[in-house]
Amino acid sequence: MTSPPTEPEPEDELDSALTTARRQLERAATHIDVDPGVVERLKYPTRVQQVSVPLERDDGSVEVFTGYRAQHDDVRGPYKGGLRYHPDVTSEECIGLSMWMTWKCAVMDLPFGGGKGGIAVDPKGLSADETERLTRRFAEELRNVVGPTKDVPAPDMGTDAQTMAWFMDAYSMQQGETIPGVVTGKPPIIGGSYGREKAPGRSTAIIAREAIDYYDHDLTDTTIAVQGFGSVGANAARLLEEWGATVVAVSDVNGAIYDPNGLETHAIPTHDEEPEAVLEQDAPETMTNEALLELDVDLLVPAAVGNVITADNADAIEADIVVEGANGPTTFAADTILEERDVPVIPDILANAGGVTVSYFEWLQDINRRQWSLDRVNDELEEHMLDAWTDVRTKVDDEGLTWRDAAYVVALSRIAEAKATRGLWP
Ligand SMILES: NC(=O)C1=CN([C@@H]2O[C@H](COP(=O)(O)OP(=O)(O)OC[C@H]3O[C@@H](n4cnc5c(N)ncnc54)[C@H](OP(=O)(O)O)[C@@H]3O)[C@@H](O)[C@H]2O)C=CC1
Numbered sequence: 001m002t003s004p005p006t007e008p009e010p011e012d013e014l015d016s017a018l019t020t021a022r023r024q025l026e027r028a029a030t031h032i033d034v035d036p037g038v039v040e041r042l043k044y045p046t047r048v049q050q051v052s053v054p055l056e057r058d059d060g061s062v063e064v065f066t067g068y069r070a071q072h073d074d075v076r077g078p079y080k081g082g083l084r085y086h087p088d089v090t091s092e093e094c095i096g097l098s099m100w101m102t103w104k105c106a107v108m109d110l111p112f113g114g115g116k117g118g119i120a121v122d123p124k125g126l127s128a129d130e131t132e133r134l135t136r137r138f139a140e141e142l143r144n145v146v147g148p149t150k151d152v153p154a155p156d157m158g159t160d161a162q163t164m165a166w167f168m169d170a171y172s173m174q175q176g177e178t179i180p181g182v183v184t185g186k187p188p189i190i191g192g193s194y195g196r197e198k199a200p201g202r203s204t205a206i207i208a209r210e211a212i213d214y215y216d217h218d219l220t221d222t223t224i225a226v227q228g229f230g231s232v233g234a235n236a237a238r239l240l241e242e243w244g245a246t247v248v249a250v251s252d253v254n255g256a257i258y259d260p261n262g263l264e265t266h267a268i269p270t271h272d273e274e275p276e277a278v279l280e281q282d283a284p285e286t287m288t289n290e291a292l293l294e295l296d297v298d299l300l301v302p303a304a305v306g307n308v309i310t311a312d313n314a315d316a317i318e319a320d321i322v323v324e325g326a327n328g329p330t331t332f333a334a335d336t337i338l339e340e341r342d343v344p345v346i347p348d349i350l351a352n353a354g355g356v357t358v359s360y361f362e363w364l365q366d367i368n369r370r371q372w373s374l375d376r377v378n379d380e381l382e383e384h385m386l387d388a389w390t391d392v393r394t395k396v397d398d399e400g401l402t403w404r405d406a407a408y409v410v411a412l413s414r415i416a417e418a419k420a421t422r423g424l425w426p
């Protein structure tokens with residue numbers, strides 16, 4: 001078994017999502033009795049499909065973008081995970097993110113494995129028509145690797161319900177029949193689930209609420225800073241405010257607004273409603289994203305991009321609790337520093353798992369051609385999140401693990417047992 005590095009290493013260059021995911025896996029594996037062969041297999045994806053996606057721009061010129069779909073592991077069910085449109089998308093990033101999806105689905109006990117993909121493109125530089133053409137061509141290029149029983153994409157950064165609608169339509173046209181279950185996160189009118197869009201923010205809020213209670217804080221007396229005001233951050237911030245917390249700071253890519261008396265988060269447009277609008281709102285103070293992370297608040301929710309809490313700023317984090325809304329916001333080295341400083345970090349694979357959980361509900365609805373009410377979705381989500389929280393919390397309490405190690409141990413035990421039961425062929 002590999003020993004985890006004990007000392008944080010300097011981070012001249014930040015680790016890729018893949019390196020971080022592998023280091024987290026190796027560390028977690030030291031806490032359970034797991035076949036080293038299983039751990040070795042889990043360090044690698046089953047496959048990564050790389051495709052060229054040509055796009056005819058609105059001016060008639062042609063540009064070729066690179067797209068990926070990483071499929072990490074499917075021992076527990078079809079690959080599952082989002083499609084990201086962002087300039088920084090790479091093969092390595094998709095593999096790391098697909099590994100996190102494998103653990104996320106397992107920690108939630110969903111019958112899925114992990115996948116992730118995307119296109120290296122700035123979606124803000126595309127018209128709606130261009131985004132549609134790009135998405136349809138991407139669906140065409142991925143036609144052989146996706147499908148309701150193979151690999152089921154969903155929204156992630158830079159994609160949304162409309163993107164999924166185009167993807168589903170293109171795939172259905174290729175197959176000659178309507179197949180809603182090829183993607184989740186679609187609009188409800190074509191088989192999407194009510195509540196999917198807000199689900200990762202909702203689960204982040206639910207887990208934050210439980211963590212606040214666990215550490216003997218009172219939600220109505222809690223100050224919160226949220227980085228990123230998109231699908232995850234805005235919905236988490238708004239719910240936590242509805243539940244009585246004081247959201248003192250939120251941000252978008254350009255910076256943050258701060259009000260020590262609390263912001264009215266429902267009055268601030270989300271990324272979906274109006275990108276880059278946060279700094280235009282009335283607030284007593286503005287600050288950088290870096291300063292937001294270092295605010296002296298009870299709870300910090302990084303909900304934008306990866307690698308924002310690093311060895312360089314981990315010592316300056318003043319929050320009592322960190323709940324990860326984004327995927328991979330904390331580097332491996334920063335995790336170690338925060339552990340030494342007794343700052344609990346509730347990991348992404350638990351906190352933001354509401355998205356994939358409601359995606360699972362959507363997949364069930366599509367297979368059964370039934371639609372659940374929003375109340376049913378939210379009730380079932382609450383139940384699933386509390387079950388997963390209890391599983392992870394029990395490991396924290398009984399074995400003294402960090403929250404991330406505990407979540408990994410829950411996930412890895414389920415995956416390892418499934419692999420042992422199915423065996424390695426040939
Ligand atoms: N959508 C989903 O279903 C799920 C998403 N996640 C993860 O949550 C994170 C956010 O995703 P999502 O909410 O969907 O994304 P969105 O695209 O909806 O929103 C992203 C938000 O982050 C802001 N942002 C972008 N770059 C930066 C930056 N460098 N610094 C600070 N803020 C920035 C954007 O600002 P602006 O408006 O100015 O562009 C926007 O407010 C990602 O890590 C994603 O993988 C996790 C689970 C599910």
Ligand SMILES: O=C(O)CCC(=O)C(=O)O
Binds near residue numbers: 082104156359
């Ligand atoms: O809903 C899904 O299938 C995946 C969402 C996702 O990409 C994530 O949780 O990071």
